[in-house]
Amino acid sequence: MAEAAVQTICVIIAAKNAADTIGKAIRSALVESLVSEVVVVDDGSTDGTAHAAGQADDGTDRLKVISFPHNQGPSAARNAAIAASQAPLIAILDADDFFFPGRFEPMLAESDWDMLADNIAFIYDPASALQPERFEARARSISLVEFVEGNISQRGKPRGEIGFLKPVMRRAFLDTHIIRYDEGLRLGEDYDLYVRALAKGARYKVIEHCGYGAVVRHDSLSSRHRTNDLRSLYEADDAILADPQLPEPTRSIITRHRDHIRERYEHRAFLDIKAQSGSLAALRYLLTKPRYLAAVSKAIFHDKLEAARQKPAPAAAPPTMRYLLPGEPAGQK
Structure with missing residues (x-):
């Protein structure tokens, strides 16, 4: 209508x-x-x-x-x-x-x-x-x-x-x-x-x-974000979570998103410190974040694993476009 x-x-x-x-x-x-x-x-x-x-x-x-x-x-x-x-x-x-x-x-x-x-x-x-x-x-x-x-x-x-x-x-x-x-x-x-x-x-x-x-x-600009941009994003989730009227399902999923972004932030912060001050300083930083130690360690492991597995990409025709959502072609109901 x-x-x-x-x-x-x-x-x-x-x-x-x-x-x-x-x-x-x-x-x-x-x-x-x-x-x-x-x-x-x-x-x-x-x-x-x-x-x-x-x-x-x-x-x-x-x-x-x-x-x-x-x-x-x-x-x-x-x-x-x-x-x-x-x-x-x-x-x-x-x-x-x-x-x-x-x-x-x-x-x-x-x-x-x-x-x-x-x-x-x-x-x-x-x-x-x-x-x-x-x-x-x-x-x-x-x-x-x-x-x-x-x-x-x-x-x-x-x-x-x-x-x-x-x-x-x-x-x-x-x-x-x-x-x-x-x-x-x-x-x-x-x-x-x-x-x-x-x-x-x-x-x-x-x-x-x-x-x-x-x-x-x-x-693109979004692919070149800074580490502190991740901090601002999880803090924005925190600001939403400060509302005492949020129903529990909403609070739970926003908390999951906040924690997901926070883990990405801590991983990036570790890599920044490593690049600027060396591995020992980065490790010292990570040990002060025991809550995120496992998540950051897992991310580092996967980074190394992906780097070790990198091979020349086989020749293939590049895609032209893809859709975010699946759809039913018009006239095929």
Whole structure:
């Protein structure tokens, strides 16, 4: 059932040194008839990102480009974009990603949601002219417990956390509950905002239809996070856990995620100290963290095992794209 009245969308793009990709991202948003605003925040770029963004303007007066003189991080950039926009619906687009044509119509055919995501196609060759498979727009709801559980990665398995999904969000819900991105986070800022919204009762739905193209880049900002970014993320979980009203299933799964991130932090901290001050100093540090000794030791063992097993990869055709969610091809019900 469709909403009583179709609402327009603001697309917000936080960009740092994205001059090569920002134009494609902006153009993919501006061709969508339901998009009434595109707000780009150039987060202290040094490569002409703001100029490249302006070159993508289609003359419809829907594009706004804001420039930060210094880098403030994706959370601050997104908050600035939200503050500079007015549309009742907010969509996030990363500066090196793009929308497939017609993304939003199948989404807005759904009702009863505060956050609504569609499937993602991970693109391995951005130069190829790919179109996603047509999946049925079947919808399902995601609970807070399911969302957090889907964001706990496992060694040896392809990353597929549902935190990668890019939902459209209702501004009214965010405003009512005073929810914005945590500007102290430079890693997991999306995860944190979605968890806080779900804890406030947000209705989160996902459809299998694919309208978002995520370009796979091994040098992305998220792949170059600092050790202290992990600390900030587990501290964000701690802040959520400080709410005495959290029900036990919610508290339990967020605690699992917090501990998972904390173990990753301690592993990275050990490696940092080893690189800076030597193995003995790193071992002394680890012995002061008895709670994490087993987890860090296991991670070190697996690192060494993987390094020992490394062999030249056999020649094979690289993948073109894969989907985050399975889907039923349209017309095959």
